[in-house]
Amino acid sequence: MPTMTYLEAISDALREQLRADERVFVMGEDVSAFGGAFKVTDGFVEEFGEQRVIDTPLAEAAIIGTAVGAAVVGMRPVCEMQFADFVACGFDQLVNVAGKAHYRFGLAVPIVVRLPSGGGFSGGPFHSQNPEAWFMHAPGIKVLAPSIAEDAKGLLTAAIRDPNPVVFLEHKHLYRRVKGEVPPGIYETPMTARVAREGSDLTVIAYGAMVHAALEATEQLDASVEVLDLRSLVPLDEAAILASVAKTSKVLIVDEANETCAAGAQVAALIAERAFEQLDGPIRRVATPDVPIPFSPPLEQAVLPSVDRIRDACRDLLDY
Amino acid sequence: METSSLRPAEARPVPAAPEDAAGAPAHLTTADRIELLRAMLLMRAIEARALALYRQGRVPGSFYDGFGQEAVSVGAAFALGPRDRLCPLHRDLGAHLVRGVAPARILAQYMGRASGVTGGRDGNVHFGDPASGVIGMVSMLPDMMCVATGMAMAFKLRGEPRVALTWFGDGATSRGDFHEAMNWAGVQRLPVVFVLENNQFAYSTPLSKQFAVDPVERARAYGFPGVTVDGNDVEAVFEAVLEARVRALAGEGPTLVEAVTMRMHGHAAHDDMRYVPPGLLAEWGERDPIERQQQRVAELGIDVDALRAAVDAEVEAAAAEASAAPMPDPADAVRGVFAEGEPVPLGDGRAPWSGFVEALS
Numbered sequence: 221m222p223t224m225t226y227l228e229a230i231s232d233a234l235r236e237q238l239r240a241d242e243r244v245f246v247m248g249e250d251v252s253a254f255g256g257a258f259k260v261t262d263g264f265v266e267e268f269g270e271q272r273v274i275d276t277p278l279a280e281a282a283i284i285g286t287a288v289g290a291a292v293v294g295m296r297p298v299c300e301m302q303f304a305d306f307v308a309c310g311f312d313q314l315v316n317v318a319g320k321a322h323y324r325f326g327l328a329v330p331i332v333v334r335l336p337s338g339g340g341f342s343g344g345p346f347h348s349q350n351p352e353a354w355f356m357h358a359p360g361i362k363v364l365a366p367s368i369a370e371d372a373k374g375l376l377t378a379a380i381r382d383p384n385p386v387v388f389l390e391h392k393h394l395y396r397r398v399k400g401e402v403p404p405g406i407y408e409t410p411m412t413a414r415v416a417r418e419g420s421d422l423t424v425i426a427y428g429a430m431v432h433a434a435l436e437a438t439e440q441l442d443a444s445v446e447v448l449d450l451r452s453l454v455p456l457d458e459a460a461i462l463a464s465v466a467k468t469s470k471v472l473i474v475d476e477a478n479e480t481c482a483a484g485a486q487v488a489a490l491i492a493e494r495a496f497e498q499l500d501g502p503i504r505r506v507a508t509p510d511v512p513i514p515f516s517p518p519l520e521q522a523v524l525p526s527v528d529r530i531r532d533a534c535r536d537l538l539d540y
Numbered sequence: 541m542e543t544s545s546l547r548p549a550e551a552r553p554v555p556a557a558p559e560d561a562a563g564a565p566a567h568l569t570t571a572d573r574i575e576l577l578r579a580m581l582l583m584r585a586i587e588a589r590a591l592a593l594y595r596q597g598r599v600p601g602s603f604y605d606g607f608g609q610e611a612v613s614v615g616a617a618f619a620l621g622p623r624d625r626l627c628p629l630h631r632d633l634g635a636h637l638v639r640g641v642a643p644a645r646i647l648a649q650y651m652g653r654a655s656g657v658t659g660g661r662d663g664n665v666h667f668g669d670p671a672s673g674v675i676g677m678v679s680m681l682p683d684m685m686c687v688a689t690g691m692a693m694a695f696k697l698r699g700e701p702r703v704a705l706t707w708f709g710d711g712a713t714s715r716g717d718f719h720e721a722m723n724w725a726g727v728q729r730l731p732v733v734f735v736l737e738n739n740q741f742a743y744s745t746p747l748s749k750q751f752a753v754d755p756v757e758r759a760r761a762y763g764f765p766g767v768t769v770d771g772n773d774v775e776a777v778f779e780a781v782l783e784a785r786v787r788a789l790a791g792e793g794p795t796l797v798e799a800v801t802m803r804m805h806g807h808a809a810h811d812d813m814r815y816v817p818p819g820l821l822a823e824w825g826e827r828d829p830i831e832r833q834q835q836r837v838a839e840l841g842i843d844v845d846a847l848r849a850a851v852d853a854e855v856e857a858a859a860a861e862a863s864a865a866p867m868p869d870p871a872d873a874v875r876g877v878f879a880e881g882e883p884v885p886l887g888d889g890r891a892p893w894s895g896f897v898e899a900l901s
Contacts, residue, residue: 245697271697277727282686282720289690289704292675293625294885295697297690313686313717316678323876324662327670328883359877383879 224402227395229369230334231260233376234298236406238268241296244380247274248283248300248334257302258336258395280309287331288318288385296380297331304335304389305349318385319360328383332376337365338391338429338476339513339524348513348520350428350477355387356453356486363453364411365389367431369400371451374409381408391429398432411452413460419446422537423464425487426474427451430525434474437530443538453483461487462495469500470537474525479507501540506533565775567782569894570840574847576618576774577833580610581848583634584830585855586643590650593859594809599650601663606631608772608804609739611829613707614638615777616735616797619785620705621896622888625691627675627684627706629737630665631803635707639672640890643858644865653865660868661876672889682708685721685734692725692732692788703788705733705781711742713755722796726762731788733781734796737771739803744815759796771799772829775836782895801829 224232237244245268246261252275255262265273276283280301287297301307307314314333321327339348355361362384366372372390379386416431421443424434427450438445448464450457465471471491473484488503506525514520568576587605594603606613613632617639620626628635636646641657649656649667657667658676668676675691677684688706695702712718713736725732742750759766765787769780777799784795802824806813813821838844891897 277720277724279720279724281683281717282689282724285683285686285717285721286690286693286724289675289687289692290694290697291690292687292886293691293694295694312680313683316680317683317687320678321676322879324666325658325668325670325676326876326879326884327668327675327886328879330879330883362878383881383883 221401221403223399224369225396226369226372226390226398227258227260229373229402230376230390231262232402233373233380234261235264235267237377237380238264238272240406243294243296244298245272245274245295246298246300247276247287249276249278249302251275251300256300258392260300280306281313284310284313284331284333285317287333288313288329291329291331292321292327298334298380299331300334301336303347304337304351305346307333307335307351307387311354314355314361314385314387315358319358322384323360329385330383332379332386332388334388334390336392337389338393339520340393340429342515342517342520343513344515345512350389350475352387352389352453353477353482356483357481360385361454362386362411363389364451365391365428365453366409366451367391367394367416367428367449369398369402371409371414373402374407375411375451377406378408378411389428393429394432409451411455413457414449414451415464416447416449417445419444420468421445422470422472422534423448423468424472424474424530424534425450425461425464425484427453427483428476430474430476433525433527433530437527438534441531441534441538445534450483456486456490458490458494461490465491465495466498469498470540471499472504472506472530472533472537474530475505475507476525477508478510479505480510482507501537504533504537506530565779567779567895568775572618572894573775573833573840574837574842575892576614576778577830577837577844578847578851579614579618579634579637580774580830580833581851582637582643582855583610583614585851586646586858587633589855589859590647591809593647593651598863600652603650603809604630604664604807605805606633608824608828609737609801610634611774611777611833612735612737612771612799612801615774616705616707616733616781616799618778618893619781620891621702622891623673623700623702625673625675625702625704625886627668627677627688627704628665629677629707629709631737631739632707633665636669636672636674638890638892639669639674641669641672643855644861647858647862648865651862652867653862654868655862655865659872670884671887673886674889682706682712682715682718682721684708686717688732689721689725689730692730693728695731696728701789703731703733703785705735707735707737709742710736710738710740710747710750710755711745714750718755722758722762725794726764729791729793732794733784733788734794735781736796736798738798738800741803741816743807743811754798756796756798764794764796766796766798768798768800771801772827772832774829774833
């Protein structure tokens with residue numbers, strides 16, 4: 221089985237869907253001649269042409285709005301926001317136009333909006349955000365956030381084939397840092413959680429880059445720690461979360477996003493409501509405090525959840 | 541067209557109506573001209589009926605209408621082919637009627653009934669019947685300009701001879717989506733028609749507080765023409781949009797058509813219009829689009845009273861049908877957020893203009 225980086229796996233999914241389905245096209249700022257700010261679509265224009273690999277004006281609302289228009293007349297647009305942060309400029313088109321169309325009059329809007337997200341490399345307040353919770357709170361939008369290369373390919377494939385608007389969070393810090401075996405050919409990864417490591421004493425729930433932080437933090441602990449990779453935030457795999465908590469009775473939830481109303485807050489609420497009787501300790505959370513992501517390395521590292529913070533929280537819980 | 545002397549602080553100067561009202565237009569048969577009148581009569585009768593239902597407490601929420609603006613939606617929609625796609629605004633009921641949405645479904649929509657176009661999930665004119673090739677609007681204006689631009693982009697990518705059309709108001713030209721859509725459509729030379737429905741007020745805000753230069757002037761800066769038509773002359777609106785459609789199909793890109801009209805009612809039914817200068821409504825009342833078309837049709841020897849009576853009877857029957865329809869099942873409120881399976885393609889709406897009928901036959 222070929223080994224690919226997380227980024228190569230995303231490119232692979234896009235390339236295969238462009239080959240397999242003539243309705244698919246990609247568009248965004250600098251995605252064509254330049255191959256995208258992170259080179260996800262490098263070489264695409266040579267294979268697929270400018271009609272299907274479209275450099276757009278710098279206009280996030282129009283990127284998403286025109287994608288909606290193209291989708292409702294039968295296309296399968298995949299939009300790239302150059303950085304996830306910029307989706308704020310297209311928020312209205314996504315939340316009000318795309319997200320509500322099916323509920324209002326049964327109109328499917330099959331678009332994918334790719335969001336290069338996350339911090340850890342001095343991107344500062346406008347190139348580091350994790351905006352997934354904004355869209356979890358907006359009905360009608362699916363929210364995916366893979367952590368490994370195999371899932372990145374399989375979930376992006378599933379997103380492109382899905383009849384709904386899907387925001388696809390691809391963590392920039394994983395792009396070239398994470399490598400893994402990726403099956404050749406077309407396959408879909410289900411929009412469910414994945415047990416990244418089995419364990420029986422404690423469950424750590426995470427997604428995206430934090431899955432890797434959680435695995436590293438719990439590797440040396442003298443305990444059996446289960447790490448659950450959510451992979452999909454909408455739909456949220458409630459059954460997998462509850463099953464893991466039932467098994468371990470202790471749970472730590474890690475978000476790289478700002479703490480208040482983050483995905484992990486929803487997971488905590490779910491567990492508190494549905495698994496209270498199974499718990500043998502408080503639900504603990506590690507997340508980024510509610511501050512913009514600062515630029516300077518010591519400041520940024522002070523706020524992003526670190527391996528040490530996760531490990532300390534695990535120890536506290538195991539000792540509880 | 542004058543630009544520097546334009547003073548939007550005052551109501552927009554209105555282009556003169558054709559002198560020879562009975563003179564046969566180039567592209568419209570007698571049947572077409574009757575159909576234009578019929579659609580406008582139907583729009584006004586439905587909205588009048590719905591307003592009465594609103595005042596009786598049988599239409600929940602708020603009520604918006606396009607009284608006095610009927611020519612803009614009817615004239616523009618009449619120029620569209622069956623495979624064209626459109627995104628009407630909340631004063632464009634006529635577009636839905638031209639495309640063939642049944643009056644009973646529209647009245648049921650206003651009343652929040654299960655048989656309304658959205659089954660009670662959205663209100664008033666916030667609907668689009670997918671089977672008619674119509675995409676429903678959202679209240680954030682002019683978001684649908686971007687959507688229409690995207691539909692046109694798909695048509696161009698696939699090499700299909702189709703256009704997209706959307707309407708938006710004078711107020712909406714102040715938002716960024718106007719710029720993003722105009723620029724995008726201009727850069728890619730897309731087959732899209734933008735109809736600026738200039739009805740003098742955005743809620744209570746007059747043109748003088750909305751822009752320094754009439755937005756039709758902006759079209760040239762985006763690389764395509766902007767034309768102004770008398771928005772109270774349904775045949776003039778039709779001709780302008782038909783020409784824009786021909787340009788679009790010839791690969792010449794978008795057109796901005798400014799239809800100058802007047803919102804004769806308040807922003808919504810609660811609005812007493814105290815901000816409208818005295819005399820302005822009376823002045824525009826003299827230019828009623830239905831009266832004008834009725835005169836033309838009458839001069840062709842058509843019995844317009846009979847036409848009016850038929851429309852009124854149709855609306856009464858529709859109101860009865862809508863009133864008898866059940867309210868939606870509360871259990872339905874949480875269903876249908878996500879689509880499942882392969883999307884159902886949009887249908888082709890009714891396209892009654894004789895030019896299309898001939899082309900098909």
